[in-house]
Every structure is written in C-alpha cells, then in structure tokens.
Amino acid sequence: MHILEWQAGGATGSAMDESFIFADDQNWFVVTQPSEGVYAIREPLHDEDVRSYLLTGSEKALLVDTGMGVSDISRIVKGITRLPVMVVNSHAHWDHVGGNCQFGDIAIHAAEATRLSDPDLTTALRNACAPERLYGPLPPGVTREALSIPPSRATTLLHGGESFDLGGRTFEAIHTPGHAAGLLVFLDRQAGVLLSTDAVYPGPLYAQFEECDLNAYLASLNALAKLAPALNHVHPSHNADEMPVSLIVQMRDSMAEVVAGRRPDEVGDDHATHWFDGFGIYVTSGYRGSRTA
Ligand SMILES: [Zn+2]
Numbered sequence: 188m189h190i191l192e193w194q195a196g197g198a199t200g201s202a203m204d205e206s207f208i209f210a211d212d213q214n215w216f217v218v219t220q221p222s223e224g225v226y227a228i229r230e231p232l233h234d235e236d237v238r239s240y241l242l243t244g245s246e247k248a249l250l251v252d253t254g255m256g257v258s259d260i261s262r263i264v265k266g267i268t269r270l271p272v273m274v275v276n277s278h279a280h281w282d283h284v285g286g287n288c289q290f291g292d293i294a295i296h297a298a299e300a301t302r303l304s305d306p307d308l309t310t311a312l313r314n315a316c317a318p319e320r321l322y323g324p325l326p327p328g329v330t331r332e333a334l335s336i337p338p339s340r341a342t343t344l345l346h347g348g349e350s351f352d353l354g355g356r357t358f359e360a361i362h363t364p365g366h367a368a369g370l371l372v373f374l375d376r377q378a379g380v381l382l383s384t385d386a387v388y389p390g391p392l393y394a395q396f397e398e399c400d401l402n403a404y405l406a407s408l409n410a411l412a413k414l415a416p417a418l419n420h421v422h423p424s425h426n427a428d429e430m431p432v433s434l435i436v437q438m439r440d441s442m443a444e445v446v447a448g449r450r451p452d453e454v455g456d457d458h459a460t461h462w463f464d465g466f467g468i469y470v471t472s473g474y475r476g477s478r479t480a
C-alpha cells in the first residue's frame with residue numbers, strides 16, 4: 188500500500204491537526220492519533236465528518252466501526268498496524284458500518300445485528316453523498332450511483348459489559364441506548380479513555396429519528412456523566428477527535444431539560460432543535476418532553 192505524505196491544503200483544507208499521521212492516496216481518509224494507541228480514521232470530505240477508531244494494544248487491535256464504505260478502510264488499517272484486528276460496530280447506522288464487508292468477523296450489539304443486511308443502508312449512503320454534502324471529490328473511479336453497503340453479518344452478538352483485551356490494555360463495551368437501541372461506547376478504565384461513538388460528540392446530538400428513545404438517552408448520559416470524573420480523554424465519532432470531558436455533564440443536564448419539556452428553539456418539518464452552549468439536540472418536531480422521565 189502506498190500512503191502519501193500529507194500536503195498542507197490537500198484533502199480537507201481544514202487546519203492541520205498536531206496529531207496528524209497520514210492521508211491516504213485515494214484522498215478520502217485522514218488518520219490522526221489523538222491519544223496513546225488510539226487512531227482516528229476520519230472521512231473529512233463528507234459533512235458527517237465521521238471517524239472510525241483503531242485501538243491498539245501489544246497483541247491485538249480493535250477497529251471500532253468501518254466508516255461510510257466509500258473507500259477501502261481495511262487498506263488504511265493495514266497501513267497502521269500489523270496486529271490481528273477485531274471489528275466491532277458501535278451501532279448499525281450507515282456511516283459506521285459501510286466497510287464491514289471488508290472484514291470477516293463483526294461484533295455488534297444484539298439489538299442492531301439484523302440491520303446489517305438492510306438494503307436501506309445503501310439508499311442512505313447514496314442520499315448522503317449528494318454533492319452539497321461533500322467537501323471534495325469522491326475517490327478516483329467511485330461514483331455516487333455505484334456506491335453501496337453490501338450486507339454484512341454479525342459473528343458476535345454483544346449486550347454491553349464485554350471486555351476486549353488487546354494486550355496491556357482492555358476496552359469494555361458499555362450499552363448506551365438512546366440515539367440507537369444497541370448503541371455501544373468503549374471504555375479503557377485504567378487509562379480513562381472513552382470512545383463515546385454517537386452518544387456524545389461536539390455538535391447537534393441526533394435524537395430525532397423514530398428509533399431514538401429520549402428517556403433511554405438521558406439514562407445513558409447519566410451513566411456517562413458518572414464516569415466523567417475518571418476520564419482523561421473522550422474520543423467521539425463525529426466532528427472532532429477529542430472533546431472536553433466537561434461537555435458530557437453539560438449534555439446530560441441539557442437532555443434532562445429537553446425530556447422535562449423544554450420548548451425547542453427551532454421547529455422544522457424534519458426535526459426540532461434545542462440549542463445550548465456549543466451544541467444542540469435534535470428531536471422529532473412533535474416532541475414536547477416525556478412524563479415518564
Ligand atoms: Zn448514529
């Protein structure tokens with residue numbers, strides 16, 4: 188594999204990141220290392236700005252999510268490590284499972300597993316790759332019409348509480364439903380490193396889908412807020428490689444307001460938005476809080 192040296196003003200046009208490692212020769216992925224043994228594999232030319240994460244120990248590596256499926260992420264993973272790689276999906280949304288077909292074994296929460304063969308994943312990917320949502324060209328030879336997320340199969344069903352021993356460090360899967368029923372985050376308790384996936388990231392939190400459960404989301408944020416004092420690094424799946432730990436508590440408090448019936452700041456056809464300091468929460472337009480919270 189040929190990995191090109193990064194050239195300023197290249198793939199993203201965004202500011203150089205100090206932890207930058209390399210950009211790939213297909214000009215789609217950018218890899219950074221935001222903390223020890225944690226590699227963020229970004230897809231910065233799409234507005235979701237999603238990251239998959241490769242976590243390395245002394246004996247194994249864990250790939251958390253496989254990206255959009257626009258370009259071959261397995262090639263990037265092989266460029267980072269020669270360790271045996273296990274794949275786990277945080278949940279089954281299209282931008283997290285797109286490259287699953289490039290790997291043999293996939294672990295995912297039981298509540299998400301059947302979605303891996305859903306043809307709607309391909310539809311979602313093609314819709315999401317509308318020109319106005321891209322900051323640059325698709326990789327050479329790739330067209331929007333030909334994009335697809337082939338069905339993949341879960342080989343390990345998770346429920347939360349499982350540990351992934353990578354040699355010298357262990358990540359624990361924690362079930363944090365709300366955004367999706369089977370959403371998982373991954374915690375290295377010893378190092379205080381949290382992969383917060385789609386539970387918390389700096390930007391509008393997506394709680395507007397039919398599948399989203401606001402009460403469950405709040406309970407998950409409560410659980411994460413309890414962990415916060417012991418955390419040193421939080422690596423989210425969207426918009427940044429690292430976010431302030433303190434944002435977790437702010438997001439929990441804000442979600443509590445939304446669930447208690449806070450009036451949204453904007454109401455659109457698609458979703459309503461609650462704005463807070465530096466982030467937002469999207470809910471369905473008709474949502475006006477939940478009495479059961
Ligand atoms: Zn998601």
Ligand SMILES: [Zn+2]
Nearest residue numbers: 280282385424
């Ligand atoms: Zn996502």
